Amino acid sequence: MRDKIEALHRYQRFSLVAVCCAVLLVVTFGIHAIVTTAFPQSAAAEFFRAHQASLLAAQLVGAIALAGWLALLKLPQGFLRDPQIASSLNDERTKESAALAYRNAFYAVLLCQGIAPFLLANSASAHAVWMLALTTLLVGIATYAVSYAVYAWV
């Protein structure tokens, strides 16, 4: 029982770190793409070009994968196949958190679809439709991930 609880806590800590890294990754990629496409002459775009945001993002992916491997190597054999563990990792509160996060993301996407066209109309971007799609996607994913993290862990 003690071993299972410790393994469960380790797995949950890793999941939390992975979600935070994923949010950071999506936000970094998204802002990088939006800024460099819609506002190529801005100071922010200059900053991204100077600091190679995509390289940073690629390193983050590598770090997440490495951390995942290390965490999984330490887990006991058949950890995720254990019915008690599987049940506690996907309990009703987790499912409700996911459903609420999905609802928030849906509203955020609707709001974004209403506001973003007006903002992008002033950016004089040659890729307005592409930018609108990207912004909507970024807002949806980020809202889902942040909402889920808040509901599940706070």
Added chain:
Amino acid sequence: MRGSSRFDAAQLKNAVRQHRSARQMTQAELGLMIGVSRKTINTIENGVFVPSTILALKLASAFDVPVEELFSLAE
């Protein structure tokens, strides 16, 4: 849990913490026993999350008490 369920949570009293403490169990042990996370037990005890009937029955079964002894409506 949140939104409309927050009102429900205020209406529900529970004695999960008392029963768990009496048996000297941790939240994690109880969670694993009935197949939920430690956080779920914590939020039930604090009145943040209203469990389903199935989960309430599992808790009652784990403590071997009637479900009415664990959960009741606030006056």
